[in-house]
Amino acid sequence: MQAATLKYKSQAVAKPYFIAAIGLFVGQIVFGLTLGIQYVVGDLFFPAIPFNIARMVHTNLLIVWLLFGFMGSAYYLVPEESETELHSPFLAKLMFWVFLVAGAATVLGYLLVPYATLAAATGNDILATMGREFLEQPLPTKLGIVVVALVFLFNISMTVLKGRKTAISLVLLAGLWGLALMFLFAFVNPGNLVRDKMYWWFVVHLWVEGTWELILGALLAYVLIKTTGVDREVIDKWLYLIITMALVTGILGTGHHFFFIGLPGYWQWVGSVFSALEPIPFFMMTLFAFNMVQRRRREHPNQAAVLWAVGTAVMGFLGAGLWGFIHTLSPVNYYTHGSQITAAHGHLAFYGAYVLVVIAMISYAMPVLRGREANPRRAQAWEMWSFWIMTIGMAVMVLALTAAGVLQVWLQRMPTEGAMPFMATQDQLRFFYWTRVAGGTMFLAGLLVYLAAVPFYAAQGAECALFEHAFERRLPLLIKGPTGCGKTRFVEHMAARLGRPLVTVSCHDDLSAADLVGRHLIAGGDTVWSDGPLTHAVREGAICYLDEVVEARKDTTVVLHPLADDRRVLPLERTGETIAAAPGFMLVISYNPGYQNLLKGLKPSTRQRFVALA
Secondary structure, three states: OOEOOOOOHHHHHHHHHHHHHHHHHHHHHHHHHHHHHHHHOOOOOOOOOOHHHHHHHHHHHHHHHHHHHHHHHHHHHHHHHHOOOOOOHHHHHHHHHHHHHHHHHHHHHHHHOOHHHHHHHOOOOOOOOOOEOOEOOOHHHHHHHHHHHHHHHHHHHHHHHHOOOOHHHHHHHHHHHHHHHHHHHHHOOOOOHHHHHHHHHHHHHHHHHHHHHHHHHHHHHHHHHHHHOOOHHHHHHHHHHHHHHHHHHHHHHOHHHHHHHOOOOHHHHHHHHHHHHOHHHHHHHHHHHHHHHHOOOOOOOOHHHHHHHHHHHHHHHHHHHHHHHOOOOHHHHHHHOOOHHHHHHHHHHHHHHHHHHHHHHHHHHHHHHOOEOOOOHHHHHHHHHHHHHHHHHHHHHHHHHHHHHHHHHHHHHOOOOOOOOHHHHHHHOHHHHHHHHHHHHHHHHHHHHHHOOOOOOOOOOOHHHHHHHHHHOOOOEEEEOOOOOOHHHHHHHHHHHHOOOEEEEEOOOOOOHHHHHEEEEEEOOEEEEEEOHHHHHHHHOOEEEEEOHHHOOHHHHHHHHHHOOOOOEEEEOOOOEEEEOOOOOEEEEEEOHHHOOOOOOOOHHHHOOOEEEO
16 A cells, blocks of 8 residues: 655644544443343343443443544644644643543443442532433533543634634534533533423534534545545535534424423424424435545545445434434324434434544544555455444344334333333343344444454564564564465564555566666656655655565665665665655565575675564
């Protein structure tokens, strides 16, 4: 894969945010699978991890890892969109650790301290904010979130203000500010139950069906611009249209909740009408994604990112649009609200709209953060398999929950007389709950496949540590071994593990020095210099791997000598240029000693420059 460099160095601060997001995502799914099993095996892990605690951790991890993903995405794309460095990379790094430590401490508090004790110890008697679904965080955690959000928004806003303003950066900024402002209602906990629920919906509903949709639209537009090459003006028009529809329908659609908490009756009609229109922006998003892919001007090497982006639009429409519509009208919602149909809608909507767009952003950005335009084809194939496995697993879960919800409504809620009690109804749903566990297990397997996108290599000894040692000390490495022992696979694994682009050259009898370093070519009537793979690796700080180096001509290996000692330079005799190896460059050669003979051997002057690994 072609090497790539960040346009702005400060974009690198996004990397730890993305890594933390994926790590927390794994934790969320593990606790979600635990919850699914606890539905049918009620005493699983009790009393160590009660059901209500596992559910708190599961939902809180969902929110936190998505916020990490949003922040990492903003730190990556805003400098590029604004054409300027991030205002303060130091603040971005500092807030990463503050947010991560606060999140970890909160989860440990949930797991290790009784919730009532945790509330008393964290000042809930001073300002009561705990106990509400999704907003269970202790007061210090909520205050920490506000501090992190304010510093983050200051950093991003200052970057946008001093640079170029684009539709993507402005829509993203509006969504991020809206997210922060809506969260302030988490601190309002009035004694009046109607007002309490109203403010709660301000956070929960106006996040996921309001401000978050702006973030979704901006991230999806950015990925599609980068991977399709479609004119920015075309994407901007689609973006403005989609977010306008999303805001209008999302904000007024909140009314389908307001009616049932005791607000005036007109909210029933307002909520029903605009909730019914909410699938439209998601359908438009699906048309938008497919339209951009069909009109693409380039075949971007990162096809995995394209798949995640298109999947975002399709699954977002199905989850947030279609599954939301089937039970949003008040005559239906009267029976289905809070049933397993609601759970089916919530799972598919979050997965389609937000999980997939964050993974799309990570899939596009992480290879560039590691110095290459895209992951190797093998790694992308693993990513694509993970998409399909997770999506099919989610489909199994959602269909099981939908069927369970329909049966639950039929047995428990619709009968006017002799309705089945809640727990008796739950016993009738055990088959669907076990099916959900199967879907959740499949989803976790897909996530593990995603993590395994780094080329697999089973270490036989300390070779990985030795490779890292040589890389850190800028030493060239010689790998000896018979055919099929895994030399090439080992180098691919280590390049992915170290986050460096890999340039591989298969040596042969006709390989010349010019094939490695480059040559002058005729282009458009002019003579231009074209770098060879070795020169490209030296300039970009890649790992250059010369496979079966003894097969190359004798004069070819001589050009490696200045790179393989303390000089680490590559002289280009034909241009008079001397290139100093960029940080991260490493020279690796390999050969099969079984093929070595008197005519084809590695010169002692070459061999002695390398650290040998056999």
